[in-house]
Amino acid sequence: MARQPDGPPPPPTVQKLRIRYAKRGRLRFASHRDLARALERALRRAQVPMAFSAGFSPHPKISYLGAAPTGAASEAEYVEIGLAVRCDPEAVRAGLDAALPEDIAVLEAVEAAPGTGSLADRIDTSVWRLELPGLSLTELAPAVEKFLAADVVTIAKRTKNGLKDIDARPAVASAWVGDEAGCAILHMVVRQGTPAVRPDDVLAALAAVADLRPPSPPRAVRVAQGRLDDTGTVADPLGPDREARPLQEHAAI
Amino acid sequence: MAQSAVYPGPVMTADLRTTAGESLYPRLEPLLAQIQKPIQYVGGELNAQLKPWETADVHWALMYPDAYEVGLPNQGLMILYEVLNERPDTLAERTYAVWPDLAALMREAGVGQFTVDGHRAVRDFDLLGVSFATELGYTNLLEALDLAGIPLHVVDRDESHPVVVAGGHAAFNPEPVADFVDCAVLGDGEQAVGDITDVVKAWKAQGRPGGREELLARLARIDGVYVPRFYAVSYGPDGTIAAVTRTRDDVPERVGKRTVMDLDEWPYPKTPLVPLAESVHERMSVEIFRGCTRGCRFCQAGMITRPVRERTITGIGSMVEQGLKATGYEEVGLLSLSSADHSEIGQVAKELADRYEGTNTGLSLPSTRVDAFNVTLANELSRNGRRSGLTFAPEGGSERIRRVINKTVSKEDLVRTVTTAYANGWTQVKLYFMCGLPTETDEDVLEIADLAVEVIRAGREASGRKDIRCTVSIGGFVPKPHTPFQWASQASPEVIDNRLRLLRQKINEDRKIGRSIGLRYHDGKPGAIEGLLSRGDRRVGRVIERVWREGGKFDGWSEHFSYDRWTQSAAEELAAFGVDLDWYTTRERTEHEILPWDHLDSGLDKEWLWDDWQDAISEEEVADCRWTPCYDCGVCPTMGTEIQIGPTGRSLIPLTVV
Numbered sequence: 081m082a083r084q085p086d087g088p089p090p091p092p093t094v095q096k097l098r099i100r101y102a103k104r105g106r107l108r109f110a111s112h113r114d115l116a117r118a119l120e121r122a123l124r125r126a127q128v129p130m131a132f133s134a135g136f137s138p139h140p141k142i143s144y145l146g147a148a149p150t151g152a153a154s155e156a157e158y159v160e161i162g163l164a165v166r167c168d169p170e171a172v173r174a175g176l177d178a179a180l181p182e183d184i185a186v187l188e189a190v191e192a193a194p195g196t197g198s199l200a201d202r203i204d205t206s207v208w209r210l211e212l213p214g215l216s217l218t219e220l221a222p223a224v225e226k227f228l229a230a231d232v233v234t235i236a237k238r239t240k241n242g243l244k245d246i247d248a249r250p251a252v253a254s255a256w257v258g259d260e261a262g263c264a265i266l267h268m269v270v271r272q273g274t275p276a277v278r279p280d281d282v283l284a285a286l287a288a289v290a291d292l293r294p295p296s297p298p299r300a301v302r303v304a305q306g307r308l309d310d311t312g313t314v315a316d317p318l319g320p321d322r323e324a325r326p327l328q329e330h331a332a333i
Numbered sequence: 334m335a336q337s338a339v340y341p342g343p344v345m346t347a348d349l350r351t352t353a354g355e356s357l358y359p360r361l362e363p364l365l366a367q368i369q370k371p372i373q374y375v376g377g378e379l380n381a382q383l384k385p386w387e388t389a390d391v392h393w394a395l396m397y398p399d400a401y402e403v404g405l406p407n408q409g410l411m412i413l414y415e416v417l418n419e420r421p422d423t424l425a426e427r428t429y430a431v432w433p434d435l436a437a438l439m440r441e442a443g444v445g446q447f448t449v450d451g452h453r454a455v456r457d458f459d460l461l462g463v464s465f466a467t468e469l470g471y472t473n474l475l476e477a478l479d480l481a482g483i484p485l486h487v488v489d490r491d492e493s494h495p496v497v498v499a500g501g502h503a504a505f506n507p508e509p510v511a512d513f514v515d516c517a518v519l520g521d522g523e524q525a526v527g528d529i530t531d532v533v534k535a536w537k538a539q540g541r542p543g544g545r546e547e548l549l550a551r552l553a554r555i556d557g558v559y560v561p562r563f564y565a566v567s568y569g570p571d572g573t574i575a576a577v578t579r580t581r582d583d584v585p586e587r588v589g590k591r592t593v594m595d596l597d598e599w600p601y602p603k604t605p606l607v608p609l610a611e612s613v614h615e616r617m618s619v620e621i622f623r624g625c626t627r628g629c630r631f632c633q634a635g636m637i638t639r640p641v642r643e644r645t646i647t648g649i650g651s652m653v654e655q656g657l658k659a660t661g662y663e664e665v666g667l668l669s670l671s672s673a674d675h676s677e678i679g680q681v682a683k684e685l686a687d688r689y690e691g692t693n694t695g696l697s698l699p700s701t702r703v704d705a706f707n708v709t710l711a712n713e714l715s716r717n718g719r720r721s722g723l724t725f726a727p728e729g730g731s732e733r734i735r736r737v738i739n740k741t742v743s744k745e746d747l748v749r750t751v752t753t754a755y756a757n758g759w760t761q762v763k764l765y766f767m768c769g770l771p772t773e774t775d776e777d778v779l780e781i782a783d784l785a786v787e788v789i790r791a792g793r794e795a796s797g798r799k800d801i802r803c804t805v806s807i808g809g810f811v812p813k814p815h816t817p818f819q820w821a822s823q824a825s826p827e828v829i830d831n832r833l834r835l836l837r838q839k840i841n842e843d844r845k846i847g848r849s850i851g852l853r854y855h856d857g858k859p860g861a862i863e864g865l866l867s868r869g870d871r872r873v874g875r876v877i878e879r880v881w882r883e884g885g886k887f888d889g890w891s892e893h894f895s896y897d898r899w900t901q902s903a904a905e906e907l908a909a910f911g912v913d914l915d916w917y918t919t920r921e922r923t924e925h926e927i928l929p930w931d932h933l934d935s936g937l938d939k940e941w942l943w944d945d946w947q948d949a950i951s952e953e954e955v956a957d958c959r960w961t962p963c964y965d966c967g968v969c970p971t972m973g974t975e976i977q978i979g980p981t982g983r984s985l986i987p988l989t990v991v
Contacts, residue, residue: 121661
């Protein structure tokens with residue numbers, strides 16, 4: 081039987097907050113672990129009354145949802161935190177935002193509404209925007225057309241156990257192109273799943289079907305996450321919580 | 334240089350010209366997308382500072398010559414970064430060793446060594462300060478100089494190049510890097526960097542009179558600043574140094590170290606840097622005292638940082654409070670060379686634990702002396718945080734060898750202390766030892782096994798538990814300058830590796846006990862090279878350069894360190910001088926040999942060091958001058974300093990509820 085520290089157990093979770101944040105600029109180079117560390121320290125600096133796990137090594141109650149890859153920026157990262165004291169979600173959002181580096185912006189915080197299901201169940205798809213410096217629309221458009229027309233596009237993906245062949249095509253629900261100031265932009269809606277298909281994999285697929293090789297590394301931004309609906313777009317994963325819960329009294333932080 | 338022609342090496346060939354102070358980030362960014370752990374190069378850490386280039390008269394680039402994850406938490410660099418940036422006329426930014434993946438791309442794209450704060454070219458700064466905690470960073474200095482576009486050799490630099498300043502403990506013998514560093518600062522840097530800044534500022538304001546030569550001459554007149562080029566070294570027929578003579582009469586014959594008195598007046602770092610990236614220390618640190626007079630004969634840090642200067646309990650309390658607020662860390666390390674020796678440590682631990690009750694804030698001490706440990710203290714330290722392992726450093730395996738190194742503790746006391754820890758709920762104890770100490774025999778090392786077995790046996794009995802563990806961590810001893818062992822013969826890698834093999838066999842003899850004992854050790858090869866660099870003279874610079882030109886860097890990392898490259902380079906470069914690797918490492922020095930660092934003054938009297946070396950051989954101990962009368966090591970009278978210890982009688986008032 082595992083030993084327990086002396087004294088009472090830590091106070092229980094009385095409120096869960098669901099948070100959307102962005103990673104931008106230089107901090108697109110932060111990994112999931114880097115962001116997790118920064119967030120935990122910012123919660124302490126902002127003096128958010130976190131709930132902790134029991135045991136000799138108490139950890140704050142934080143659940144992370146699938147993070148954007150290192151090197152990709154995002155406007156839609158999600159995390160859920162458990163609090164030991166009820167708080168005004170907007171005050172937590174503002175406090176946390178102030179305690180984090182400028183390039184991490186805390187965009188929304190809503191109280192998790194009981195009975196509306198888990199946040200993870202509301203996310204199965206990412207919407208991406210890829211800037212491709214040095215590439216023109218006329219080069220990009222036919223390659224994307226070719227990719228979408230294909231049934232199977234096999235690429236070699238680097239995994240923990242070496243290179244592995246995967247089919248990059250089925251995960252891409254839709255894709256379209258545009259350009260801004262002479263720089264080609266690739267938009268796409270990509271289902272999350274196993275094996276994960278990331279922006280780099282789609283570029284590898286474009287190289288495979290159309291020999292498209294951008295002269296410099298792309299800048300990827302995850303624009304949104306959510307459940308893919310019939311119209312081909314994603315629904316706001318915080319929507320159900322927002323709808324379920326009108327204003328309530330909160331302790332100030 | 335002639336050598337460049339023979340060994341082209343990984344040199345930077347691109348034209349690195351930039352507008353002074355311009356950010357290289359737009360050109361760096363595409364490279365970052367192609368490498369491992371890019372976060373370490375982007376800066377933007379919490380509490381980082383960025384000033385407009387033109388607002389400062391003097392620009393410092395501060396380098397830790399190892400990977401970011403090792404260099405960022407370095408206290409020394411963090412202190413100087415704050416002290417310098419507090420001056421309105423000065424700007425200081427940080428730079429770290431660049432991993433080979435990015436270095437290759439930088440050479441290809443013509444992007445020079447940059448600072449992580451403003452991504453400014455190191456080449457544009459007035460000064461490049463490099464902190465050497467270990468000599469194994471020397472090849473990384475050469476790599477950074479080359480990546481920066483700064484000539485490797487001081488003689489090839491002109492007044493447009495940064496002045497390269499070495500600091501840190503290794504700077505007490507900078508001779509092996511004398512060809513590459515313009516000056517070395519001995520001792521505490523807090524005040525010295527201010528003096529250097531004043532000199533550079535005045536020289537620039539006057540229109541740089543006399544060029545680089547004049548600037549260096551002015552720097553050489555600052556207390557604690559050594560400019561190697563103003564000292565000539567000659568050698569005798571047997572290879573030893575014949576004389577070290579100054580080449581200008583306006584520089585001091587001997588350069589003495591700097592000592593900061595009254596630590597409470599220097600409460601740095603006030604706002605410690607917090608990286609996003611993972612680093613080796615995930616906590617903030619408060620230095621609770623500087624210096625140590627325990628007199629461990631192997632310990633360079635304890636010898637060159639005398640006397641003991643304590644921060645007061647109230648000084649510590651306010652640094653902890655301010656630092657936690659500024660960082661959000663959940664652990665505070667109370668740092669020093671022997672933290673349990675602070676005159677108020679019990680009260681510090683208790684009152685800090687009271688203050689942070691219920692906040693999940695842990696306190697920790699680095700390794701604890703066996704004779705200073707008590708359970709009350711350990712309980713206070715772990716009250717609010719995590720009960721991690723305890724670490725003790727007996728250093729020597731037998732009582733005999735512990736007398737030789739002057740870290741005397743009996744086997745019974747050691748076993749009793751560790752057993753007490755197990756009985757009070759700690760399940761993990763780490764014990765640090767060294768192998769290859771002067772006069773050591775196989776038996777001395779094998780006693781480590783007896784000790785570990787005894788500790789587990791007694792610990793199981795006292796705690797009534799089977800799952801307790803003891804980890805024995807052991808490394809090869811490297812004799813260091815300015816210690817009583819500076820004359821000693823260093824044990825060869827073969828001797829060390831053999832003793833470690835015997836030790837491992839003996840620990841595994843009894844599997845029932847042996848499975849509770851972990852053994853962590855490093856082979857003896859890197860120690861031999863560290864020994865060459867530690868006690869080397871200017872001739873060793875040729876070896877360092879050769880190793881770097883053949884691709885050597887990150888020598889502190891086993892996956893990059895190449896023993897063969899070092900031994901081969903040493904053999905070829907040193908042959909012309911009639912000396913070799915063994916001459917620098919396993920050779921025992923005689924009393925009157927001129928040592929390469931004799932003209933650098935740590936305050937220790939050379940005669941006292943020699944007498945202490947003789948006492949070591951005859952296994953005689955020396956007591957701590959904090960509690961017994963002065964034994965004339967020489968530091969206080971030479972440096973005009975004194976011991977500063979408590980207790981102050983003050984206490985920490987509880988903080989208002991946060």
